[in-house]
Amino acid sequence: MLKKKVAFHTMGCKLNYAETSTIARKFSNLDYQHVPFNSYADIYVINSCSVTKNAEIEFKHIVRNxxxxxxxxxIVAIGCYAQLNPKEVSSIIGVNLVLGYEEKFKIIDYINREWFLRKKYYANIISKKTYFTSFSVGDRTRSFLKIQDGCNYKCSYCIIPISRGPSRSEKIENILKNIRFLFNKGVKEIVLTGINIGDYRKNEKNRPLYTFFDLIQAIDQIQEKVRIRLSSIEPNLLKNECIEFLSKSKHFVPHFHIPLQSGSNEILLKMNRRYRRELYQEKVNKIRSLMPDAYIGSDIIVGFPGETHQNFLETFHFLKKLEISSLHIFTYSSRPHTQSSTIQENVSKKIQGKRNQVLRILSNKKYRFFCKKQIYTKKTVLFEKNSRHKEYLYGYTENYIRTKMRLHSYNFSIYENTLQDVLIKKIDKDGIMIVEPIN
Known part of the structure; x- marks a missing residue:
């Protein structure tokens, strides 16, 4: 009997990548042949995103392809778009099965049941008790490990609390067990992911049993030699005690991604963010004082309803002075059922585009400035797996600088999926640092 060919595609965040990998492992190699998404398959599983309207449009384009x-x-649709609006996704021509948050982890059962009953959708309300362990393994040098899901915050523009449900966390003992499992699988770097990882906590009768600080302390006690990165963490949840601990950690690398969203306190208030820019500045200064070479990335939303030219200038000048390494810039996208979708003061797409471009230029300048400061310093690079036909071997330093090493000078197989001490020599036109191994 021929095996059915199955292919997977992930849209959106690192958490989606972790969950796609977990779901893919449910398709036994005994019954299914895993193939690349751009090839012919019998079953296509698309892990969707719904953070922006463009993500939903892209999903439809992928289905057509x-x-x-x-x-x-x-074609099976899973992910936030599927959870948020299963009926709409089900109506897209080509989509055969739509599974919500809980249902997607039982995908094999649904496929076996619904193969001949096309156009079915399932998406239950996510409860505080619903949690599924997820991590990626096998197809990447690094692994994404979910430690937390959902969000209790009510940012006025964000649909994630609706599509992902309330905040809930994995047990510390399970996280440690999964880290050791991944290490034994050959993973050299693990990224702790979630929707709001700083809100990691376990409660019993409304009393906290342990917090995010407890978690990172426990992880740092493991004996395995593995690098740990944090994914995005809210500035108000990145406590000074955490920063101080991370600066001395033997496992956690000096890499932070701290969303700002706006440098205008007026806009932050309209966004329902739980901090003001002064607190953000304090966090950046604290990191820089303890880890001068730390990579600090940020998220910015431009064109939020009511964002005036003056508000944007406040953001620009605040960011210009801020000692951060790069920016992820998002153009505001109105989402249904969010508070900001009712605000009438919309910013035109033309102005949104200009503001986006201005900040992209600023981000590029900041990143190159950050990289140039690293020239002639010694770093540790995790080299990725590569093809024999490529000229360079690529990787990332501990402080998240993209690097490449020319292959013809070295036996690349020695370096693949290994941590190597290198000397940073120069930066190329694409912002990638050229390195040489330190013998």
């Missing part, structure tokens, strides 16, 4: 490969394919 899949149908061009195989018009008779069985």
């Amino acid at each position: 899949v149908m061009n490969k195989n018009s008779k394919a069985f």
Whole structure:
């Protein structure tokens, strides 16, 4: 009997990557043949995103491309778009099965049941008790490990609390067990992911049993030699005690991604963010005082309803002075059922685009400035797996600088998926640092 071919595609955040990998492992190699998403398959599983309207449009485009490969394919939609609006996703031509948050982890059962009953959708309300362990393994040098899901915050623009449910966390003992499992699988770097990882906590009868600070202390006690990165963490939840501890950690690398969203306190208030820019400045200064070479990334939303030219200038000048390494810039996208979708003071797409471009230029300048400061310093690079036909071997330093090493000078197989001490020599036109190994 021929095995059915199955392919997976992930949209959106690192948490989605972790969950896609976990779901893919449910398709036993005994019954299914895993193939690349750009090839012919019998089943296509698309892990969707709904953070912006563009993500939903992109999902429809992906479905059309899949149908061009195989018009008779069985297409399964999972992820935030599927959870948020399962009926709408089900109505998209080509989509055969739509599974919500809880249902996607039982995907094999649903496929076996619904293969001949097309156009079915399932998405239950996510409860505080619903949690599924997820991590990526096998196809990447690094692994994304979910430690937390959902969010209790009510940022006025964000649909994630609706599509992901309330904040809930994995047990510390399970996280430690999964880290050791991944290490034994050959993973050299693990990224702790979640929707709001700083809100990691376990409660019993409304009393906290342990917190995010307890978690990072426990992780740092493991004996395995593995690098640990944090994914995005809210500035108000990045406590000074955590920063001080991380600066001395033997496992956690000096890499922070701290969303700002706006440098205008007026806009932060309209966004329902739980801090003001002064607190953000304090956190950046604290990190820089203890870890001068730390990578600090940030998220910014431009064109939020009511954002005036003056508000934008406040953001620009605040960021210009801030000692951060790069920016992820998002153009505001109105989402249904959010508070900001009712605000009438919309910023035109033309102005949104200009503001986005201005901050992208600023981000590029900041990143190159940060990289140039690292020239002629010694770093540790985790080199990725590569093809024999490529000229360079790529990787990342502990402080998240993209690097490359020319292959013809060295036996690349020695360096693949290994941590190596290197000397940073120079930066190329694409902002990638050229390195040489230190013998």
